[in-house]
Amino acid sequence: MVTTDRTTRTTAEAQSAQTPLEAELRRLAGSVPDPELPALNLTELGVLRAVHTLGPGRVEVELSPTYTGCPAIETMAADIEQILHEHGVPDVTVRPVLDPAWTTDDITPEGRRKLREFGIAPPRTTHEPTGPVPVTLGPTRHAPQLPPVACPHCGSTETELLSRFSSTACKALRRCLSCREPFDHFKELR
Amino acid sequence: MTQTDRQTQTTAAALALGDDALVLSHRLGEWIGHAPVLEEEVALANIALDLLGQARVLLSLVGDEDELAYLREERSFRNLHLVEQPNGDFAHTIARQLCFSAYQHLLYERLAHADTVFTPLATKAVKEIAYHLDHARQWTLRLGDGTDESHTRMQNAVDALWRFTGEMFQPLPGLTIDWQDLRDSWTKTVTGVLGEATLTVPTGPQTGAWSAGAGRQGLHTEPFGRMLAEMQHLHRSHPGASW
Structure with a gap:
C-alpha cells in the first residue's frame, strides 16, 4: 500500500514560522468575505490554513474546504487571488488542502x-x-x-x-x- | 510487488471509489425538482454535493476529472451496481442510501486510519457520510415504522436492492482492509436499522448468479447506460464549451 508523508502543523507552529510579509498577506487573504456567509471573513471561518512566499511576487495560499464538495471554495480562491493581485502579488496559487481537516471548532x-x-x-x-x-x-x-x-x-x-x-x-x-x-x-x- | 504495481492498484481503487461517489451523486441529483418535500430535495442535493466533492478528489488521483466523468464509455466505469440503480420511489432511494452510506462510512473509517493516499479525504469525508447514514436511518425508521403503505414500500425497496449489496464486499486490490470484518459490521448496522424499523431482513442472495462483482469489472446493469447518456450528452455535444 502506498503511504504518504503527512505533516500536520498546528496553527501556532505555522504562524511562528511566518515572515512579516507572510503575516501581512495572510491578513489580506483572511479579510476576504465568505461568498455564502458574507458576514464572516475567511479567517473567522477558519478555512485559511497558510500563506507561503515562494519567491519574489510568488505566493501560495492553503485553503481548507468546509465540506469536500463545497462549491464556494472556487469563489474564495478567485477572491483571494484578486485581493493579493491588487496588493502587488502577481503570481498567486490557491491550493485546497484536506489535511488536517477543517472542523467547526476552527470558527x-x-x-x-x-x-x-x-x-x-x-x-x-x-x-x-x-x-x-x-x-x-x-x-x-x-x-x-x-x-x-x-x-x-x-x-x-x-x-x-x-x-x-x-x-x-x-x-x-x-x-x-x-x-x-x-x-x-x-x-x-x- | 513493485512500486508500479502498487501504484496501478491504488489508481484502480481510486477509480472504483470515485465512480461510486460520482454515479450516486448523479442519481441523487435526479431528485431535484421531484422530491416529495422541499426540505428533502435540499437534503438529497446536499448529499449529492458531498459525494461529488469526494468524486472530484478521487478522480483527480487518477487523471483529469472532467475527461473521466464525461468522456469514458460505460465499460470503463468501475462503480457498484447498487449506486447506478434508478431512484425508484422515495423508499428505493432511501434503501439505496442506507445500504451504501453504511458501507461507505465503514470503509472510509478504515481508510482514515490506514495512512494511505486516501487518508486525508477519508478523514474529512467520513464525517459527511455520518450525516448521510443518519439521514437514511431516520427515514428508514419513519417509513418502515410508519403507515401500512410506507412500510410495504420500504420493505419492497429493501427486498429489491438486496441482491446488489454483496458486491460491496468484493476486495479492492490496493486497499488493505479486512473485508470480512467490514461485511460483518455492515450487516450488523443495516440489519439493526431494519429491525428497529420493523422491517424484515431479506433472506435472498446478496448477489445475482450472473452479476457477482460485475460493476467493478465494468459490466453494468441496463439503466446505467441511459443515466450515462444523460450525464454526458451536454459535454459531448459541445466539446470544450464554457460559460
Whole structure:
C-alpha cells in the first residue's frame, strides 16, 4: 500500500514560522468575505490554513474546504487571488488542502458571534464524540435528546429540527418554538 | 510487488471509489425538482454535493476529472451496481442510501486510519457520510415504522436492492482492509436499522448468479447506460464549451 508523508502543523507552529510579509498577506487573504456567509471573513471561518512566499511576487495560499464538495471554495480562491493581485502579488496559487481537516471548532469566537448576529445558530463547541448530533425528527421516537440549539433571534432553547440539510451543505434548518422563526443552524462537524 | 504495481492498484481503487461517489451523486441529483418535500430535495442535493466533492478528489488521483466523468464509455466505469440503480420511489432511494452510506462510512473509517493516499479525504469525508447514514436511518425508521403503505414500500425497496449489496464486499486490490470484518459490521448496522424499523431482513442472495462483482469489472446493469447518456450528452455535444 502506498503511504504518504503527512505533516500536520498546528496553527501556532505555522504562524511562528511566518515572515512579516507572510503575516501581512495572510491578513489580506483572511479579510476576504465568505461568498455564502458574507458576514464572516475567511479567517473567522477558519478555512485559511497558510500563506507561503515562494519567491519574489510568488505566493501560495492553503485553503481548507468546509465540506469536500463545497462549491464556494472556487469563489474564495478567485477572491483571494484578486485581493493579493491588487496588493502587488502577481503570481498567486490557491491550493485546497484536506489535511488536517477543517472542523467547526476552527470558527473563531468572533466568527460565532457574527453568525448569531447574522441569524444563524453557531455550531456547538462541546467535546463530545464526532459525527452527527442526533436530534428528534418529527414523530420519530428513537433518537435520544441532546443539548438544545438556541434560537439566534430570541435566544430560546425551545427549537426543533425541520431538516438536517439546509441552504448549504454545512447548515441544518430549524424552527424556534418560542418566536416561531425558522433559522439555519451551522451543523457541528468535528 | 513493485512500486508500479502498487501504484496501478491504488489508481484502480481510486477509480472504483470515485465512480461510486460520482454515479450516486448523479442519481441523487435526479431528485431535484421531484422530491416529495422541499426540505428533502435540499437534503438529497446536499448529499449529492458531498459525494461529488469526494468524486472530484478521487478522480483527480487518477487523471483529469472532467475527461473521466464525461468522456469514458460505460465499460470503463468501475462503480457498484447498487449506486447506478434508478431512484425508484422515495423508499428505493432511501434503501439505496442506507445500504451504501453504511458501507461507505465503514470503509472510509478504515481508510482514515490506514495512512494511505486516501487518508486525508477519508478523514474529512467520513464525517459527511455520518450525516448521510443518519439521514437514511431516520427515514428508514419513519417509513418502515410508519403507515401500512410506507412500510410495504420500504420493505419492497429493501427486498429489491438486496441482491446488489454483496458486491460491496468484493476486495479492492490496493486497499488493505479486512473485508470480512467490514461485511460483518455492515450487516450488523443495516440489519439493526431494519429491525428497529420493523422491517424484515431479506433472506435472498446478496448477489445475482450472473452479476457477482460485475460493476467493478465494468459490466453494468441496463439503466446505467441511459443515466450515462444523460450525464454526458451536454459535454459531448459541445466539446470544450464554457460559460
